[in-house]
Amino acid sequence: KPLKLVLEEAGRLADSGYKEIVLTGIHIGRYHDGGSSLTTLLDKLLRLNPQARFRLSSIEPEEVTPELVELLSTHTNLCPHLHLAIQSADGKVIKAMRRHYTPEFLEELLEAIVAKLPGVTLGADFIVGFPGETKEQFLNTLAFVSKSPLAYLHVFSYSDRPQTAASSFENKVTPKEKSERSRELIALGRSKKRKHLERFLGRELQVLIESRRHRQTGLLTGISDNYLRVVLEGSDDLKRQIVKVNAQQLLDGELLGEAVPDGG
Secondary structure (H helix, E strand, O other), rough: HHHHHHHHHHHHHHHHHOOOOEOOOOOHHHEEEEEHHHHHHHHHHHOOOOOOEEOOEEEHHHHHHHHHHHHHHHHHEEEEEEEEEEEOOOOOHHHOOOOOOOOHHHHHHHHHHHHHHOOOOOEEEEOOOOOOOOOHHHHHHHHHHHHHOEEEEEEEEEEOOOOOHHHHOOOOHHHHHHHHHHHHHHHHHHHHHHHHHOOOOOEEEEEEEEEEEEOOOOOEEEEEEEOOOEOOOOOOHHHHHHHEEEEEEOOOOEEEEEEEEOOO
């Protein structure tokens, strides 16, 4: 979509009262319109619409540039949250997937992001059971995730798609093995998410309150700028507003908090 049209649409949404705008697309990091890149577009959006916050959807690791990280660190209305389509952290599997990075690149990238954005939430997609993936290669991915600053995972078991190169590969992983690997990686992801949430206990978060209430508790619920689910007591007047919330305790993979009074 041309830059001019993106700016116009975002401006209309922000002026209509929308508090958060998500930029999404296939290979969003490769956005290009004339001489304008994704960072050019973001810089304009952030400066023209200070009343709204912006979030990036899933992005490829190699598309996260130093300029993008710099924007994340300097603009308070660009959400400190990145979801990376990593898929595997074993070098041979990455190559078999025809992806163009290495485990070393991923490690350096994540370290660079966290160094610039201490409060960032990093998520990632992973595929287990890619054709030819050995147990040792899966354990390489598991070890990488364990020591990484990733805060949450989306885990998928590989399945053949017709007319794709991978569907013709030999040494397919059995359904049982894929299921076991998936459970193991999901369990690690849950553990890392809990540890990440614990880091924010006692801290204030900027939470966009949703129009629906929390299904289990009936409390207000929303998402912080760094992509943490938060629940809190409050009136319906707070819905669709960005509220400062003090995170006080864990609640089943979410944070239970209390709204901070204006001036607090």
